[in-house]
Structures are given as structure tokens and as C-alpha cells.
Amino acid sequence: MAKLMLLGDEAIAQAAIDSGLSGMYAYPGTPSTEIMEYIQSSEDAAEKGIHRDWSANEKTAMEAALGMSYTGKRAMVAMKHVGLNVAADGFINSAMTGVNGGLIVVAADDPSMHSSQNEQDSRFYGKFAYVPIFEPSNQQEAYDMIFDAYEVSEKYKVPVLFRITTRLAHSRSAVKQKKQLQQKEFSLPSDLRQFVLLPAIARRKYKVLLSNYESLASDVDYQTNNRYIDGEDKSLGIVACGLAYNYLAENCKDRGCKYPVVKIGFYPVREDILARLKAECEEILVLEEGFPVIEELMRGFPRSDNKIKGRLDGSLQRDGELNPNLVAKALGLRSGYGKDVPDIVRKRPPSLCKGCGHADMYNALNEALEEYGPGKVFSDIGCYTLGALPPYNAINSCVDMGASVTMAVGAADGGMFPSLAVIGDSTFTHSGMTGLLDAVIKNAHVTIIISDNLTTGMTGGQKSHATNRLESICAGLGVAKEHIRVINPLRKNHEANTAVMKEEIAYKGVSVIISRRECIQTAARRKKKER
Amino acid sequence: MKNDIILSGVGGQGILSIAAVIGYAAVENNLYLKQAEVHGMSQRGGDVQSHFRLADKPVASDLIPYGEADLILSVEPMEALRYLPWLSEDGWLVTNSNPFVNIPDYPDTGDLLDEISKVKNNLIVDADTIAKDTGSVRATNIVMLGAASHFIELPLESLENAIRKLFGRKGDEIIDLNLKALAAGREQYKP
Numbered sequence: 001m002a003k004l005m006l007l008g009d010e011a012i013a014q015a016a017i018d019s020g021l022s023g024m025y026a027y028p029g030t031p032s033t034e035i036m037e038y039i040q041s042s043e044d045a046a047e048k049g050i051h052r053d054w055s056a057n058e059k060t061a062m063e064a065a066l067g068m069s070y071t072g073k074r075a076m077v078a079m080k081h082v083g084l085n086v087a088a089d090g091f092i093n094s095a096m097t098g099v100n101g102g103l104i105v106v107a108a109d110d111p112s113m114h115s116s117q118n119e120q121d122s123r124f125y126g127k128f129a130y131v132p133i134f135e136p137s138n139q140q141e142a143y144d145m146i147f148d149a150y151e152v153s154e155k156y157k158v159p160v161l162f163r164i165t166t167r168l169a170h171s172r173s174a175v176k177q178k179k180q181l182q183q184k185e186f187s188l189p190s191d192l193r194q195f196v197l198l199p200a201i202a203r204r205k206y207k208v209l210l211s212n213y214e215s216l217a218s219d220v221d222y223q224t225n226n227r228y229i230d231g232e233d234k235s236l237g238i239v240a241c242g243l244a245y246n247y248l249a250e251n252c253k254d255r256g257c258k259y260p261v262v263k264i265g266f267y268p269v270r271e272d273i274l275a276r277l278k279a280e281c282e283e284i285l286v287l288e289e290g291f292p293v294i295e296e297l298m299r300g301f302p303r304s305d306n307k308i309k310g311r312l313d314g315s316l317q318r319d320g321e322l323n324p325n326l327v328a329k330a331l332g333l334r335s336g337y338g339k340d341v342p343d344i345v346r347k348r349p350p351s352l353c354k355g356c357g358h359a360d361m362y363n364a365l366n367e368a369l370e371e372y373g374p375g376k377v378f379s380d381i382g383c384y385t386l387g388a389l390p391p392y393n394a395i396n397s398c399v400d401m402g403a404s405v406t407m408a409v410g411a412a413d414g415g416m417f418p419s420l421a422v423i424g425d426s427t428f429t430h431s432g433m434t435g436l437l438d439a440v441i442k443n444a445h446v447t448i449i450i451s452d453n454l455t456t457g458m459t460g461g462q463k464s465h466a467t468n469r470l471e472s473i474c475a476g477l478g479v480a481k482e483h484i485r486v487i488n489p490l491r492k493n494h495e496a497n498t499a500v501m502k503e504e505i506a507y508k509g510v511s512v513i514i515s516r517r518e519c520i521q522t523a524a525r526r527k528k529k530e531r
Numbered sequence: 532m533k534n535d536i537i538l539s540g541v542g543g544q545g546i547l548s549i550a551a552v553i554g555y556a557a558v559e560n561n562l563y564l565k566q567a568e569v570h571g572m573s574q575r576g577g578d579v580q581s582h583f584r585l586a587d588k589p590v591a592s593d594l595i596p597y598g599e600a601d602l603i604l605s606v607e608p609m610e611a612l613r614y615l616p617w618l619s620e621d622g623w624l625v626t627n628s629n630p631f632v633n634i635p636d637y638p639d640t641g642d643l644l645d646e647i648s649k650v651k652n653n654l655i656v657d658a659d660t661i662a663k664d665t666g667s668v669r670a671t672n673i674v675m676l677g678a679a680s681h682f683i684e685l686p687l688e689s690l691e692n693a694i695r696k697l698f699g700r701k702g703d704e705i706i707d708l709n710l711k712a713l714a715a716g717r718e719q720y721k722p
Contacts (some may be wrong), residue, residue, distance in 0.1 A: 005554055030571030077539070115571030171567040171593040172554070249591035325597040339620040342646050344638045345612045349539065350577035351633060383575060431622025459571070 002317050004173045008168035009034035011139045012078075012106060015146030017044055020181040022073035022101070022422075023051040025061035025163035027430065028459035029080030030115035030167035032108035035352045037077060039461075054456075056465050057401070057430040058083035062105065066159075068072040069103040070195060072187030076151055078106035085432070086401065088125070091159070095129040096205055097195045098157040098463045101184050102150035108169050111290050111321035115166075117381070117398065119319065121290035125163040126267060133267040135227065135242035139173040141265065145225065147178065150194065152222050156212045165289045167241050167321065172397035193276035217268040225266035229272040231259040236331075237281030239264060239274070239294055244287035246326040251335075264294065273300060278307070286310035286331055289322055352387060357517035358384040359487035360497075361451050362392040365422070367494075368501035372418055378411070380404040380432070382424035383457045395422055402431025408446045409439045417449060418505045425452040433473060439510045440478035449506050450511045451489075453519035461522040474512045490517065532560075534585040535595045537614045540606040541631045544572035547675050548697070549604065550581050555693035556685045559583050576633050578610055584678045585684065602616060604674060604679040606642045606658070607631045610669040615650070624650045627658040627671065655721045662712055670712035677719040679715020687717070 002009060006014060011037045016024065024035040024045075039045045039052045052067070055061035058079040068075035091105060114266045126133035134149050142164065149160040171311045216222065216233055230258035238257065238521060240248045241264040248257065260281060262273050278298060284307060286295040295310040309315040316322065317329045326336035361384075369376060379385060379395035380403065387394040397407060404421035405428075412419035423432045428450050439446050441450040448471055456462040468475070474484050485504060487497045497515070504511035518526075533637045536553070538546040550566055567582040571620050584590045597616050603624045605611030611626035618624060626647060647653050658674040665674070673694065682689055694709045 004559065005564075081702070091579055113571070167593050169565060170570050171565055173565045173593075174558070175591070224615070243593075246591045246593060253551060254588070291638070317646065322595050324592045328596070335596055336619070337616055338620075338622070340596045340651075341615055342612050344646050345609055346636050346638060347576040348576075348609075348634055350542065350575040353543075353575065354633075380721075386575065458575075460574075488602040 003174050003176050005169055005172055006139055007172050008136075008139050008164055009035055009108070009170070010038045011143040011175045012044070012164070013038035014164065014175070014177065015143040016076045016104070017042060017048070017050065017176055018180045019147050019150050020074050021050055021076055021184045022183050023065060023068035024078070025055050025065045025075065026078040026454050027055055027058050027061055027083060028462045029083050029108070030459055031166040032078045032080045032083070032106060033459045033462070034169070035106060054462055054465070058087040059090055060177065062069045062087035062094070065103055065105075065154050066090060066097070066099070068446065069099040069101040070189060073101040073184045074103075076104045076106065078419050080109070080116065081107055081109040081114060081120050082118065082400065083107070084122055085123055090373065091092045091125065093197060094159045095131045095209055096197055096202055098209075099153055099159055100157070100187070100189045100207065101151035102155065103159040104146065104162050105159055105163070106378060107285040109163065109290055111165055117133045117400070121289065121293060122161065122163045123293050124291065126163070127245055129161075130157070130209050131158055131161055132216050132222070132344060133163055135163045135267070136168065137243050137263070137265065138168065138243040139171070139175050142168065143175045144178070144264065148222060148225070151215075151231050156216065158209070158212060163242070165243055165321065180414075192285050195274040200485060213268060217270055222266050223270045224255045224410055226269050226273060226355045227263045228276065229256055229257070229261045229263060229293055231256040231261065233280045235283065237277040237284045238262070239277065239286045239288075239298070241288035241294055243289050244322055244327070246435070247322055247324045248287060250324040251328050251331055251333055265350060269294070279514065281405065282307075284308050285315060287316070287322065287330070288329060294322060297499060306441065316443055349389065351389070352383060353520055355520050356449050357453055357489040357515065357519070358387065360391070360494065360517075361449065361515040362387045362394040364489070364494055364497040365449065366394055367498045368505060369418070376418050378407040379421070379423060380423040380427045382427050384424055384451050386420060387422065401427055402435055405432045405435035405446075405448055408448070409435065409442070409444045412444045412446050412497040417445065419445065420505070421446065421448045423448065423450055424457070425454065427462040427469060428470070429476055431474070436474065436479070436510070436512070437477050441483060443509050445508050446510055447501075448510070449508075450512060450514045452514050452516040453522070454516070455519045455522045457521065461525065470514050475476070479510050483509065485511070486514045486516060488517055489515045532685055532716070533536065533599045534602070536583040536585070536601045536602045536604060536683065537595065537617050538581040538583060538604050539610040539614055540579060541610060541633065542577050544631065545672055546579065546581055546606060546607050549672050550583055551697055552690060552693045553585070553683065553685070554700045555696050556689035557598070557688045559692060560685060562587060563589050563595050567593040568609055578613060580614060583596060598684045601654075602679060602682045604675060606675055607646060609638065611645045611647060618650070621652065623654065623679070623682045625651040625656065625675065625682065627675055628655045629657065629659045640694045658716065661715050661719070665715045666708045670709050673712040674716035675711045677713040678719040680713070680717055681722055683721050686711065693713060
């Protein structure tokens with residue numbers, strides 16, 4: 001079969017197509033975005049009629065995927081780690097309903113927070129929901145494990161969590177393709193109450209879920225993803241989860257590892273191999289990308305057990321992603337180092353593009369707010385979050401998708417005036433609309449600025465659900481028409497735009513200012529295509 | 532054989548197209564490779580790098596360990612220096628001399644070039660001018676690849692084939708332009 005050069009994300013996407021996927025659902029989020037993008041641009045996926053549209057948010061994506069599964073077909077939903085928080089209600093309860101067609105939930109974690117607000121470890125969610133988790137170490141495993149994941153999902157009628165991290169998501173390598181499987185036929189669940197979580201039914205189903213979780217820990221078909229690799233030197237035993245295995249292998253070079261190693265790619269992990277490692281080796285080093293999940297499991301109680309080394313005892317740093325040098329140090333190996341970065345090198349943080357509409361919006365906003373003093377603007381997740389940095393220093397929060405609107409409502413309740421929110425168009429339709437409804441219902445004195453660049457900009461310009469709909473959405477939610485103002489953020493309109501902002505800030509009620517100008521990156525790509 | 536390369540620049544300068552050319556050439560030579568890229572927030576005018584690892588045996592880590600890069604190929608001079616901890620003792624630093632200034636405290640270019648000259652094996656190339664002279668500033672990246680090609684263990688012919696493949700859809704004129712840029716870059720160093 002053909003060999004392809006794929007990002008980890010793309011390997012997952014190609015594997016999903018090849019294993020008979022019928023529907024792909026997602027909301028863009030680094031580092032998961034390329035999974036959907038790959039399937040959207042795949043001619044093969046188009047010919048096969050695979051559904052592959054962006055969803056409004058991760059929750060709607062999760063539920064749509066569950067609906068696809070209801071019809072007996074294979075579905076996938078992909079999101080960044082914090083997206084799983086948004087989808088959590090659907091995710092946890094999909095474990096309770098179980099699935100009909102295979103369902104894979106891909107969560108792409110971002111240790112070191114390259115492009116995120118925290119580094120939560122999605123493996124906790126897998127345990128929380130009692131669903132199996134796959135954690136590949138490289139692109140080929142990512143591809144192969146998708147096939148396994150669909151199998152296990154259908155065997156146990158349970159959704160499967162597929163956990164990757166940034167480094168694998170965005171690293172490219174050769175992947176050998178397998179023979180393609182056919183899509184599943186339409187077939188309703190054999191029990192039409194399977195998805196009805198009334199308490200009496202849910203109690204019964206929960207017992208099944210718990211018992212399946214026990215069975216998974218000893219299912220030899222899938223426990224092959226967890227391997228005991230023996231070594232002569234028992235002074236140390238190593239557990240390597242997912243990607244961390246690569247850093248171990250890097251440090252062992254061509255000679256192989258002299259210590260016994262348990263390589264983990266599937267959870268729940270069979271206990272016998274971990275027990276054997278703990279019994280045979282003097283010390284254990286646990287290498288995992290993210291939280292000390294296995295480390296805590298092996299440590300048990302008391303926490304002072306010195307035999308287990310890892311992130312908790314300082315052998316590895318407590319936060320941030322691993323790399324070959326950190327692992328070398330934990331192994332007691334000397335690792336190289338070039339020269340220090342010279343002092344002349346300055347930091348170069350990301351910044352708004354030259355000519356970006358968000359910048360003009362912030363310039364007007366800063367002037368409109370001059371008389372009120374700083375600290376009055378909540379904001380959200382997107383390129384415009386860069387408005388927190390100089391030269392704008394314009395916003396005072398970035399918490400989670402949609403929080404700008406609701407925090408502004410709460411702060412207005414707390415006596416803050418003015419109370420503003422700055423939110424992007426796509427973020428607004430993701431999770432800002434419900435908050436705006438709250439504001440309308442209580443007639444909160446807030447001003448909501450929707451900085452509409454007609455795309456989902458930060459993740460590379462995906463289609464925004466808000467495009468051409470913002471005015472009617474806001475009016476439909478009950479914002480007075482005369483307080484839905486549209487401005488064009490250009491330097492030449494600066495004074496007029498500032499005046500509009502001043503007027504709406506003064507209005508005692510809910511006002512929305514839509515600051516609309518196409519993202520200059522998207523515009524450039526569009527013009528290039530049109531040429 | 533192993534060839535560990537750090538590609539560096541500023542988000543939007545297109546270091547990934549250099550990576551794509553090396554990638555195609557590596558595949559043609561049946562080599563193993565791993566290439567870690569930066570996507571997302573940093574792409575907005577921030578510093579970006581790609582770890583590119585080529586070998587005749589499977590590559591384990593997606594990231595290059597400190598002190599093991601054989602080459603830093605930078606399309607921007609300050610960004611070239613940011614990755615010195617990765618450069619091996621005998622490694623080469625090949626950089627464009629033209630700064631990309633998007634921060635208020637960007638250092639003096641002369642001082643930067645002085646600092647780069649302190650690196651044992653360095654090659655500073657005025658890629659913008661060379662690209663302009665060969666036909667288009669947009670081929671600056673390929674000029675840089677040409678200059679660095681002496682330190683990449685791939686036949687020149689494979690890089691040329693890769694350019695034909697990468698720019699194939701854009702027509703013969705663009706292919707020729709880039710092949711010229713590659714050749715002009717390569718002339719910047721005589722082994």
C-alpha cells in the first residue's frame with residue numbers, strides 16, 4: 001500500500017476515511033484543526049460522501065457524531081483538549097448510552113500551552129467517563145490505532161477517546177496505508193431505548209459500563225497496545241506512555257534500552273505488566289506527556305513511596321511537555337548543549353497582523369474608554385486576545401469560549417460601569433449567544449463588541465457560522481434593533497467608530513456593536529484564489 | 532547517516548515550503564524523516580521553527596535534542612541565533628541577512644550579523660537581493676535552501692525534482708524561477 005507523508009492529525013484523518021468513516025464533526029482548535037481540514041480537502045472523502053462540515057462548537061459536534069453512530073455508521077469528533085470541556089456533557093453521557101456505529105472522540109492536548117490557556121490531560125476524561133483511551137506514540141501508530149479504536153468501540157458499544165498531544169499532531173512522518181474498509185450500512189440500534197437515559201435505564205446501563213471497563217483491562221486483543229519489553233538491568237524499570245516512548249528511544253539510540261520498559265498505548269492498562277515491572281525493578285521511572293496519571297496510579301498511597309520516579313518527585317519537571325533532553329536527565333544521562341542564546345536575541349511574541357481589523361477596533365475602543373479608566377473589558381478566545389498585549393493593553397480577561405459576554409453581565413451586576421465584552425464572530429456563535437440571551441432577559445447594562453472578521457481566524461481561517469447572520473441572531477435574541485450597530489474598522493473611520501462606541505457604552509441596556517472587516521489573511525487567500 | 536536540521540523564521544515567512552522541498556527530496560531517496568511544525572497562535576508574526584530530522588534508520592524523537600543539529604537554516608538573522616542551544620559543535624548556521632522587524636526593540640542589524648559571525652561555521656546570505664536578481668523576492672526561501680544545500684545530505688538533483696513537484700501546478704515559469712533561485716543560492720558557498 002501507498003506511503004504518505006502525514007502530520008499526526010492527518011494520519012488520524014486518513015485512517016478514519018480508510019476505516020469506513022461516514023461523518024466527521026469538529027470545531028477548529030489548535031492542535032486538532034488539521035484532522036477536519038484534511039478530510040474536507042480529501043477527494044476520496046468527497047467521493048465517498050463523508051459528512052464533514054464544521055460544527056458550531058464541540059458540544060454540537062459531539063452530539064452530531066453520536067447521532068451518526070445511532071444510525072449504525074462510524075463517526076469521529078475531534079477537538080482540542082479544552083474543547084472536551086465544552087463537549088463533556090455529551091461525552092460523559094455517550095459512555096452511558098453507548099454507541100451503535102463506532103464512535104471515536106479525538107482530544108488533542110497541548111502541554112506547554114503552545115496555543116492554549118491550560119494543559120489539562122484528557123486521559124482524566126477517559127477515566128471519568130469509563131471509556132477506553134488510545135494514545136499513539138507516532139504517526140504510524142496513530143493511523144493503525146484508529147482501526148483498533150473503531151473495533152473496540154463496536155465490540156463494547158462504547159465511545160473511544162483518542163488522545164494525542166501537540167508534538168504528534170503537528171509532526172510529519174511516513175505512514176503506510178491499509179486496505180480501505182466499506183462504510184457501514186444504515187441500521188438503527190437493536191434496542192430503541194439504548195439512548196434513553198431515564199434513571200431506571202441509566203442505572204442498568206451504568207452497571208454494564210463498569211463491567212465493560214473491567215473487561216477492557218484484560219482484553220488481549222487491545223492490550224497488545226501495552227507491551228512489556230524486557231531489559232537486563234533491573235536497577236530501573238521504565239513506563240513510557242504515548243509520545244514519551246520516542247524520547248526514551250532517542251536516548252537509547254541504536255543499542256536499545258537496557259532497562260525493562262512498559263510501553264503504553266491503551267487504557268485501562270492491564271495491571272499485571274505494571275505489577276511485574278514494580279516487583280522486578282529497584283526503581284520505576286514513569287514518562288508521560290501531561291499529568292502524572294500512571295505515576296499516581298503506581299505510587300498509590302502513601303505518596304512518599306520513593307520507588308516511583310517521575311513528575312511528582314522532580315525527576316521530570318512538573319509542568320510542560322517532555323523532550324529528549326528532559327528524559328535524558330531523568331535517566332541520568334549526559335546530554336549535549338550547543339551555545340546559549342545570545343543576549344541580543346529579543347522575544348518575538350505573536351502579534352496582530354499589519355492592517356488587522358481587530359487593531360482598528362481596539363484603537364477606537366481605547367479612545368472611547370479613556371474617560372472611564374482601565375479594567376472594564378472582558379474578552380475571549382481568538383486572535384483578538386492579542387489585544388491584551390502592548391500597544392493595545394485593551395482587555396482584561398481571556399478565560400473560555402464565550403466567557404466575555406457572561407463575565408460582563410456578572411460584573412455589571414457587581415456594579416461595574418461600563419462593562420464590556422469583546423468577542424470574535426465564531427466564538428460568539430460557539431458560546432456567546434446564550435450569554436447574550438441572559439443579558440437581554442435581565443436587561444444588563446453591557447456593551448458587547450463582536451469583532452467580526454468573517455472567519456475563524458486564529459486557527460487558520462475556517463468557515464464561521466456567524467457570517468451574514470450576526471444582526472439577525474442578536475435581534476432574534478432580543479437586542480433592540482437600534483442598539484445593534486455595525487461599524488467598519490478602518491483607520492479613516494476611527495472618529496466615527498469611537499463615537500458609536502461612546503454612544504452605546506452610555507446606553508443603559510444591552511447593546512451590540514458589530515465591528516466588521518474581513519480577516520486580511522483570509523482576504524489575501526481569497527484574492528489569490530480568484531486570480 | 533543522520534541529518535538534523537532546524538528551520539527558523541517568523542510566522543508567515545513560509546519556512547514550511549522549505550521543509551516541503553526537503554521532504555519530497557528525502558522521500559525520493561528512501562530516507563526516514565520526522566518534521567515537527569508550528570501551527571496556531573505563534574504563526575501570527577511570532578518566532579517559528581521546524582525540527583527536520585532525516586536519517587537512513589527510523590527516527591525516534593520528533594524533536595532534535597540540544598547540541599545535535601547539523602544545520603540551522605534561518606530565513607531571518609535574529610531567529611538564526613535563537614536556536615544556538617541545538618547546534619552541534621561542527622554544525623552550520625546558514626541565514627538570510629535581511630531582518631524582519633515587527634517588534635519595537637529589534638536589535639541593530641550590524642550587531643546581529645557580528646554575533647552570527649562568531650558562530651564557528653556560519654554563512655550569511657543576502658537572499659532578498661539574490662532572489663530579486665533572479666526574478667522574484669518570493670523565491671527568497673529557495674535561495675536560502677540553495678545556500679544551505681551544501682550541508683544537507685541529499686543530492687542537488689533530488690532538491691530540483693522536489694521543486695518541480697512542489698511548484699508543478701503553478702506552471703513552468705514558476706518552476707524555472709525557483710530552480711534558478713536554488714542554483715543562485717548554492718553559488719553562495721564553495722566547499
